[in-house]
Amino acid sequence: MIEFYLNGEAQRCASLAPETSILELLRNELQRTGTKEGCASGDCGACTVAIGEPGRGGRLDYHSTNACITPAHQLQGRHLVTVEGLARGDALHPVQAAMVECHASQCGFCTPGIVMSLFTLHERQRQSPVALDDACLEATLGGNLCRCTGYRPIQKAARHMADQPDVRPPWADDSRLDDNVAALGDTLEATGYAIPNTLETLHALRRQYPTARLVAGATDLWLEATQRLEAFETLIDVSRVTELQAIDETPDGWWIGASVTYARLEPLLDAHYPAFARLLRRLGSAQIRNRGTLGGNIANASPIGDTPPILLALDAHLALEGPNGARTLPLDAFFLDYKRTALESGEFIRAIFLPRPENDQHLEVWKLSKRREDDISAVLGAFAWREENGCLRDVHLAFGGMDATPRRAQATEAALEGHPPDVATFDTARQALARDFSPLDDVRGSAAYRRLAAANLLERLRLKIDHGAVQEVCLDAYAH
Amino acid sequence: MRTLTDLARPPADPEGPNHSATQTDVRHAPAHDSATLHVTGRARYLDDQPAPADALHVAVGLSPTARGRLTQLNLDAVRRAPGVIDVITVTDIPGKTDVGPVFPGDPLLADAEVRYVGQPLFAVAATDFKAARRAVALAEIEIDAQPAQLDAVAAAEAEEWVRPPHVQQSGDWQQALAGAAHVLEAKQFVGGQEHFYLEGQACLALPNEDDGVIVHTSSQHPSEVQKLIAEVLGVSFHAVTVEVRRMGGGFGGKETQAAPWACLAALLARRTGRAIRLRLPRGDDMRATGKRHPFHNRYRLGFDAQGVLVGGDITVIGDCGHSPDLSEAIVDRAMFHADNAYSLGDARVTGIPARTHNPSNTAFRGFGGPQGMMIVERAMDDIARHLDEDPLTIRKRNLYRPGRDITHYGQHVEQTALLHEIVSRLETDSGYWARRDAIRAYNASSPVLKKGLALTPVKFGISFTAKHLNQAGALLHIYTDGSVMINHGGTEMGQGLHTKVGQVVARELGLDNSAVRISATRTDKVPNTSPTAASSGADLNGMAARNAAIQVRERLFDFAAEHFFPDPLPGQPLIRDNMRLEGGELVAGSSESGENETRIAWGELVQAAYLGRVSLSATGFYATPLIHYDRATGQGRPFYYYAHGAAVSEVIVDTLSGEYRVARVDILHDVGDSLNPAIDTGQVEGGFIQGMGWLTSEELKWDATGRLLSDGPATYKIPTIGDTPPDFRVSLLEGLPNSQASLYRSKAVGEPPFMLAISVWSALRDALSSLADYRVSPALDTPATPERVLFAAQALRQASEAKTPTKTPAETPQ
Structure with missing residues (x-):
């Protein structure tokens, strides 16, 4: 009822x-x-x-x-x-x-x-x-x-x-x-649909219905119902589990509950990661940001999930819980292959750890899509780095839309790490990028476009670092 | 006798006789007659209509294969599925199985041959929508697949046409080319467009007590739906009544392509004796229905040292899909607009309607005109780069002008002065030349971001090119309380047609707009109607309604002269000749001083006329004069008049990513004397943004087997609010009425503004051209997605780095 x-x-x-x-x-x-x-x-x-x-x-x-x-x-x-x-x-x-x-x-x-x-x-x-x-x-x-x-x-x-x-x-x-x-209350246990309030109840429900799917914002799962006409036998709704709703601050960063919506994340990111916050506003419409969750965006393991490349570049890790207890895992180790993750049977994401930015850390996030608003990326590049004595340090680059999963660009990172951000370094990095990824053609862009655009994002990065060389390197100033 | 109703007193005008400016504006530009219903959720669309509780829901089984022979269609599991009541295939159709609107070629359900992915094969009626859709998925379909023709150019070369090619020619184009100081040639691909009406195809069929049906449909062409249903059922037209209250958007996508669904629903209603609801899920809608035709265009044009065209050859190849549908007229219209606003000189224009294994492409705002205009606008930019002139300079030199004012199909362009006026006013008001200088300076110092600017004009021909469609009817009733009902043949799809027609009747009868109501469009009220299309809704139906109103008014004047003024004074001017209806009153007598005026309230007049046994109902009719076109010679006057406009767009392009923004747009558009400036402005703005979407982000993508990949709004991207230019200045041209005797000298407004968006595409090319110091005119097929813009930028950079600067336009990769 x-x-x-x-x-x-x-x-x-x-x-x-x-x-x-x-x-x-x-x-x-x-x-x-x-x-x-x-x-x-x-x-x-x-x-x-x-x-x-x-x-x-x-x-x-x-x-x-x-x-x-x-x-x-x-x-x-x-x-x-x-x-x-x-x-x-x-x-x-x-x-x-x-x-x-x-x-x-x-x-x-x-x-x-x-x-x-x-x-x-x-x-x-x-x-x-x-x-x-x-x-x-x-x-x-x-x-x-x-x-x-x-x-x-x-x-x-x-x-x-x-x-x-x-x-x-x-x-x-x-x-x-x-x-x-x-007064109507927050919990529900209707036939086929349960809304638990606590982590303990969630665990109990998972034991009771081991094959039940989890749902939070439903922004992706519900397409199976409306487009593929799936009927779900049992759903467990994690959107009101107190522990999964929490944002816990630590000296090193934040544990963000898996069912925290994008909308709730906005103030935190506005304060600490403005580039991430700007991306969030292009991730989906207000309606989607009000429902979609960070945990869902990760567990979904789409090749073009928009937050995973950023979280990869920021060295995020995950707290997982399951029948065999709790563990943490670097996000880097989470995505195994197309739509395949390291989640074991019965396991779920409890929280995502977002490290606190270091003072001299830079972050740029660039999303390329046909339409600026409410579109899925053709390519998304996330670039984190520091500069030390004129050289690039702690370079983390991750891309979405370039492979079967979002992932780091290791050869490209190696080509940049410890080198001055000059033309020669970035020439090498662009060649490395071509070795890092072999993207596919799809409805959002051709492989050739993805390769060229991703390489050009490295050029944009070089120009951005090379302060003063070029006044305007991207259209940010022309977007609302 | 029965009593007549008490007449409500006319409300006292709170503003008194002197209306404020805003009051006048509201009267002149009333809101959409359904606006309050829209915002409260009370406006009923098809699927909101109540139906009997036992109504059935239909889902349609679609072909998964582009071309082949249907070797097996086993529907046993479909029939056994929960909730299924009836399943039909082509053999269950009692009457005609072909629902082609003009020429045959559109099977209602496939017989043995399958011709595109998404072609309807069978239909299922079940107790609810999901049950019907789930049952459809259980069909066993075997198709012996054959190679599909998905390339319109290859089809054209192989002479695979849906109709024969057509040629329009004036003068000796070969001699013109031979004698020209300069000759350029280029090709372009102009992509198609999904209508993306927010309300998908939908209908509701109710069986009659006899052999007929009443069908509510979301269609721009109720009379054609009526005809096709009657033919499919094998009954007379009078057994079928079709009603359209409103559509949740049409844009041409519901001109012919609403009918098949209505035919299926009507057939299932007859078979089951129950009400039938049919609506297509968005994905099925996008797969099964036709779109704006993609075109492959090419030109070879000669011009003098000033860049003025002397003549040449233009070919437009339309990808028509599997059947003729309206493609002959659409390719014709592309040809009629291959000149846009410019005299081509001695030119030949060839149109080829190519047949491919795609859904049958169909009407879409502009009806081929936009695709045709694109080739000459490409030529204008190319000529400018070749001669190192500003594209606006070249465009202005080529505009139709006295002495160069006959089109390649022989029509005289009358309002050339108006065309020049629009361009020069916009050039000044938008600050074109100052901005041109600023943009050149910006681009010289900005290696990554490049700005572009373009002014493009529009000249769009108004009339159906199928002459017989240029007629309309209306039915007007005055009831004894003085309220007025007008029905006409046009349909309301959001364009405000009913509001405008209501205004016309109110104006002719001297009433407030609120005294006039328009109910649904119904085939049993006004018969044999034309589609609401070709921007003609108000021109034709407004005239028919006006004709009906004038008939009743004249009858009332005759009656009033006898009834109220039986003994006119000798020597006075005849009362009958000095009557008018205004402000809810009949005014008779001299209006000079007002002293001899007699005023009779509208309601009193109406009731007296009723008691005097005067008919208070009339049918109106209108047929557009003057138009003719001879397809044998390719010459004539297909258009009653032209509508004009121009736009200036400024863009900024990121040449590293291909992303761009439209920063500012200025528009000046010609609607003659506007019928309703608020509605007309809405059409101009909405048409522009829809056109911009067509040329920029709206990309139809198909896989190699002919399956549509962009089959929903997740992958097909129409503009959002963020794409509306932050600086968007739209004006209607004032003080220059239509030169023809159109409805109050107004002009049609539905389609013409769509093509103002070509300025965005041209501005993108302008920005890209700066990468090669404006010496190269870039190829930029459409839609100009960031991907296409990036590759164009890369090609320009390479051309710029090449040692010998090229002056020929870059070839379009095909």
């Missing part, structure tokens, strides 16, 4: 198949068709809804999510807000009023999703207003595709939300809603 609130009203749903998505629940069982299906793969944002979960101070925090790839069971103890839940009779919510005033809908099919993404922005603006500049709007709406408007009127609507009459949704009058949602 899943218990949650929908637009302020209590809902109970029994006997949903484990692979049911929020979108299916809304459109089929609940007959709320305002939320649209555009792709069923989390890429277009037409199905965007807001989920309110108990946050600091007992208030509900709202974040956007793609209903098509979010498990319905994750609604347990949450407040689901859909496009039907914003207007107050005939009075439109400020987001809706601004969209009408600015002519921001044409065919209107993406509009409910855009309204909901803007609703989460509007809620945040109510708490602590920030400038609605291009970067902010891109971070909010980068995952909402519109094929009609070209987005300009949508940008305008976002900037005119605050000028509208402050109409609050009807459920906002219910002062007890925050408490009522929290």
Whole structure:
């Protein structure tokens, strides 16, 4: 039995198949068709809804999510807000009023999703207003595709939300809603779907259901349900296990729980690894960053996972737990082959250790993709190094998209290590890179492009190190 | 007698007689008539329509092979699967099995021959959507595969065509080339484009009590859907009613290619007696339906020392896929636009509709026009580099002008002054030359990042080139409370057509926009309609609606003259000749001083007319005048008029990675006297961004066996909000109405702005050209992905390092 609130009203749903998505629940069982299906793969944002979960101070925090790839069971103890839940009779919510005033809908099919993404922005603006500049709007709406408007009127609507009459949704009058949602509880053990709260319960469930798949953000697993029509017998949801949610700071760095979402990681990375933080904003849309987890990005072992090359360059390691106890493993030793990892049967990632940056350490992360926002990399290069007496030291280079797994470029590192960052050194490094990798052709890029672009990233690195030689070596200044 | 309703008092105007500017704007540019429904989630799309609880859901089995003979289709396991109620193959079709829209060639379900990956083989109706999809996967399909033709150029050379090639020619092109001071030639590949309407193909079929069906569909062409369903079922057209309330985007992808799904649903509804829902999952939609045609173009053109074209030869080869669909007209339109805004001189233009084993490529905003324009825009840049001139200088010298104003297909270009006006205003307003200098200076000192700038114009012909489609009908009712219902043959896909047509009727009847409502488009209200396509929706249907409104208005005037003014004063001008409808009233009498005016409220007039037994309903009709085209000679006047525009785009390119940004775009676009500036501006902006996506990030990729690899939004990348230029200045040209008697002298706006995005592609070439000191005109096929831009940059660097600078354009690798 899943218990949650929908637009302020209590809902109970029994006997949903484990692979049911929020979108299916809304459109089929609940007959709320305002939320649209555009792709069923989390890429277009037409199905965007807001989920309110108990946050600091007992208030509900709202974040956007793609209903098509979010498990319905994750609604347990949450407040689901859909496009039907914003207007107050005939009075439109400020987001809706601004969209009408600015002519921001044409065919209107993406509009409910855009309204909901803007609703989460509007809620945040109510708490602590920030400038609605291009970067902010891109971070909010980068995952909402519109094929009609070209987005300009949508940008305008976002900037005119605050000028509208402050109409609050009807459920906002219910002062007890925050408490009522929290009172529903965080745990669930429904048929085929369990949400444990503690590591201990998680271990018990794994013993009880040894073949059950683990799910956290579901941003990848759910594609098996929507695209390949898989039915899952049992799922164990690790997204609310307290220990996997923790970020523990040590003198040497941070242990980041495996089910910490990208969105929660952003402040930490902003403070310590700005290059990593910038990449995070290009890793996926807001909807994806709100759900996807660092542990998932690693355990998934995709050749083009965007955080693994960075974590490899930073010497991250993993805490694993399983039936035979706990162990740590350098990330370098984790990826064995295409989609194959060092995880043993029953083992899972508990946390990722991110070392604290040393003062003189440099990090650059460059992602190449067809589209800047919400696209999968053709090539991602992560470059960490120090300079000592005019020479490169502790050079760590890792690439995604260049092989069956993300991995370090060992020959290239060796060609750079201990050498001055001059043209001759980098010429040698580029030749070494050609020995390090033999990439493949695929839909995102040809092998020839990957080889040339990766080598050119080394040239970009040289120019970047060679301060003052060239004013502008990449387009960072021209991105929001 | 039955009572008439009490009339609501007209609301007092809070602004008084003197409206503020904003008030006037809102009246002139009302929001989309569904805007409030859109933002509240109440607007119903196909799959949101309620259906009976026992409705069935359909999934379609698609071919995994591009070409071959279907040797076995064993559906036993499919039939036995949980929830399956019915399964159909081609042998279950009672009527016609071919649903080709113009020419035959599109089997509704494959017979023995398979012609592309994604071709429908069978359909399954089950109790829910997932059950139907899971059942489809159980089919045993055996196909004796044969080598597929996936190369349009090879197909053209082998004379594998879906229709015969066509030639348009003016003057002696060979002599022109022989006498030209300079001759250049080049080839280009222009990639296709997935429509990516956010709402996929969908329909809902409800069986009638007799042998017919009511079908709700997301289609731009309800009458054709009606016709094809009737033919497939083997019933008369009047047994089939098709309704379209709105589409979640169309862009041409639902002009012909919505019909097969509606036919399948209708057939299953007749067979099962139950309501049938059919919607394609995104991946099936992208695999099974056609796209914008990829084109392989080439030119050989001669020009004088000033870069002015004297003539030459252009060939455009369209990759049509496996069947004709609309490809003949699409390749024709590519030919009609191979000149864009420039006089080609004595030229021959050849169009070849090549047949390949791909889905049948189809209509998409611009309908071949954009692909045709690309070749002459490539030539403009190439000529400029060859003569060491700025590309804008060359473009301006070649614009149609008096004396050089007849196209290669014989049509006179009337508004050449307007074309020059747009270009020169934009040149000034965008600060083109100052920015050109700044960009040259920047590029000289920036080895990695290079900026580029380009101004490109658009001249786009308005009319269906199939003459008979240039007609429209409307049905107008005035009810006895004074409210007005207008139906017309056009469909609403987001472009604001219903809003515009409603405005037309309100204007003719002197009413507020809110007094006029448009319901769904239905084949039983307005018959034999043309597709909503070719940018013609408002031009044709607005005129038909206006015609209906004028008929009723004249009837009301006749009635009012007799009823309210039975005894006109001798010597006074006739009351009948001085009536008008405005502000919700009939105004009669002299308007000079207003003293002799009589005002009768609209509702009162309507009720009096009803009691006086005057018909308050009318059908309107419109057919576009003047147009003709003779395919035998390749000459005529296929277009009623041209719509114009121009754009300046500035880009910055990272020549090490191939990444780029579009930094600033200035647009000036011609919509004649705008019907609704807010909606028109939306079309210009949206069309530009969609065109930019076509030329930049939207890459269709196929494997060697003809399977689409980019089959979802994870791999097919349309622009996001971050791709909208940070500096985006869009203006509508004002004060220059249409020279033809179009609807209030407005111009069509759906397609023309799409091609303004060619300026982005040209700007990328401009930035790249700087790598070789603007001496080489780079090859840059489209979409110009970072990969293509990087390889072009590398080729330029190598050309630049070569000892002998080349002045011929770099050859396009094929």
